[in-house]
Amino acid sequence: MNGKELEERSFIEDIAMFCEKMGLPRMAGRVLGMLLISEPPSQSLNDICERLQASKSSVSTMARLLVGEGLIEPAPCLMPRRDYFKFRNGGWLEFMRRRMETMAALHAIADRGLELLDGKDESLKERLEEAHAVFEFVDSEFHGWLYRMEQRGRRKS
Amino acid sequence: MNGKELEERSFIEDIAMFCEKMGLPRMAGRVLGMLLISEPPSQSLNDICERLQASKSSVSTMARLLVGEGLIEPAPCLMPRRDYFKFRNGGWLEFMRRRMETMAALHAIADRGLELLDGKDESLKERLEEAHAVFEFVDSEFHGWLYRMEQRGRRKS
DNA sequence: CTAATCGTTCTGTAAATACCGAACGATAAG
DNA sequence: CTTATCGTTCGGTATTTACAGAACGATTAG
Numbered sequence: 001m002n003g004k005e006l007e008e009r010s011f012i013e014d015i016a017m018f019c020e021k022m023g024l025p026r027m028a029g030r031v032l033g034m035l036l037i038s039e040p041p042s043q044s045l046n047d048i049c050e051r052l053q054a055s056k057s058s059v060s061t062m063a064r065l066l067v068g069e070g071l072i073e074p075a076p077c078l079m080p081r082r083d084y085f086k087f088r089n090g091g092w093l094e095f096m097r098r099r100m101e102t103m104a105a106l107h108a109i110a111d112r113g114l115e116l117l118d119g120k121d122e123s124l125k126e127r128l129e130e131a132h133a134v135f136e137f138v139d140s141e142f143h144g145w146l147y148r149m150e151q152r153g154r155r156k157s
Numbered sequence: 158m159n160g161k162e163l164e165e166r167s168f169i170e171d172i173a174m175f176c177e178k179m180g181l182p183r184m185a186g187r188v189l190g191m192l193l194i195s196e197p198p199s200q201s202l203n204d205i206c207e208r209l210q211a212s213k214s215s216v217s218t219m220a221r222l223l224v225g226e227g228l229i230e231p232a233p234c235l236m237p238r239r240d241y242f243k244f245r246n247g248g249w250l251e252f253m254r255r256r257m258e259t260m261a262a263l264h265a266i267a268d269r270g271l272e273l274l275d276g277k278d279e280s281l282k283e284r285l286e287e288a289h290a291v292f293e294f295v296d297s298e299f300h301g302w303l304y305r306m307e308q309r310g311r312r313k314s
Numbered sequence: 315c316t317a318a319t320c321g322t323t324c325t326g327t328a329a330a331t332a333c334c335g336a337a338c339g340a341t342a343a344g
Numbered sequence: 345c346t347t348a349t350c351g352t353t354c355g356g357t358a359t360t361t362a363c364a365g366a367a368c369g370a371t372t373a374g
Contacts, residue, residue, distance in 0.1 A: 014266045014269070021259055023178075023180055025333085026333095027332070027333070036285060037285070039281060041280075041284065054334090056335090056350095056351075056352090057351095057352080060351060061353090064352095080342080081341070081342070082349095083350085083351065091287075092263075092288050093291055096291060096295070105175065109175060112164075112168055112171070113193055116164060116165060116168060117196075123198075124196060127193050127198065128193060128194070130246070133306075133310065134249040134250055141302060183363095184362070202320085203319095203320085212364045213322090213364090214322080214364065215364070217321060238320055238321095240321065
């Protein structure tokens with residue numbers, strides 16, 4: 001394995017570890033990592049299996065998982081009878097959007113907590129009011145934020 | 158168990174499931190959940206064990222984990238020879254800050270990927286340029302964002 | 315000193331997870 | 345029709361994880 005290939009491996013593995021931290025299986029990260037630097041961008045399941053030295057079953061499953069996450073998408077078949085995938089345009093934005101939504105869920109939970117402390121001393125409520133504030137802020141700020149990111153993306157393409 | 162207690166349980170469990178989605182053990186979420194609605198805010202390990210019907214070992218471990226996450230902190234002992242904990246002021250902000258930092262790590266990884274495609278066609282680089290843009294944006298926007306959140310918090314207290 | 319009680323840590327166990335290989339159904343080639 | 349080659353799915357295995365219980369050292373009360 002030459003130097004270039006090693007660097008690519010290293011990149012793929014970094015993406016894999018990043019994905020792992022984000023709660024995805026490491027193998028999903030590897031598939032994604034490959035599709036981020038592959039040439040051409042569209043690769044068949046077999047290509048991926050071979051390159052990653054991983055089993056068909058894993059790659060097939062992880063590919064569909066990543067499609068579900070909005071990070072990759074099916075691509076036109078270059079060879080007949082083969083499933084191709086490529087990184088999905090705007091995939092990272094979608095990824096961030098979903099993460100933020102998960103975070104923002106705490107907003108509603110905090111409200112329910114506040115109801116439980118209804119009538120109690122204000123000092124007791126501070127903890128949940130912070131949660132309320134932070135995640136309401138996340139929720140609101142984030143939308144304009146996504147909008148600006150999308151604009152920025154649109155200018156490029 | 159009366160209705161109030163059931164609602165509290167439900168709240169605690171919601172926090173637990175939220176924490177689980179964020180990659181923390183469910184039990185850590187339960188400890189946190191309890192410290193978000195406890196009266197008084199400071200509770201001893203024993204109090205927590207009893208309330209959650211969980212083992213000393215779990216609660217002890219999870220408490221230290223949450224301290225490490227910046228979500229709770231040791232509190233003055235109300236009873237002698239007991240460790241007290243309470244939700245940490247600004248804990249949620251700190252929590253968000255760390256999550257965002259983890260996300261922003263992709264910024265650097267994307268750059269390394271771009272180096273691998275150096276000299277290649279621009280169309281090949283788009284994927285990683287998106288990653289670069291999104292997470293550079295996350296990184297930069299987020300700081301002003303935190304600042305404004307903190308200001309907002311300061312106004313309250 | 316002895317006994318009790320605290321928090322930590324080690325060990326064990328049940329459950330979840332990641333991954334692979336094999337079996338399978340579908341489709342296309344010979 | 346037969347065979348080869350897809351992708352999916354099922355079953356098994358090894359690893360990891362969450363949690364509890366027991367053992368331990370430290371501290372305080374009697």
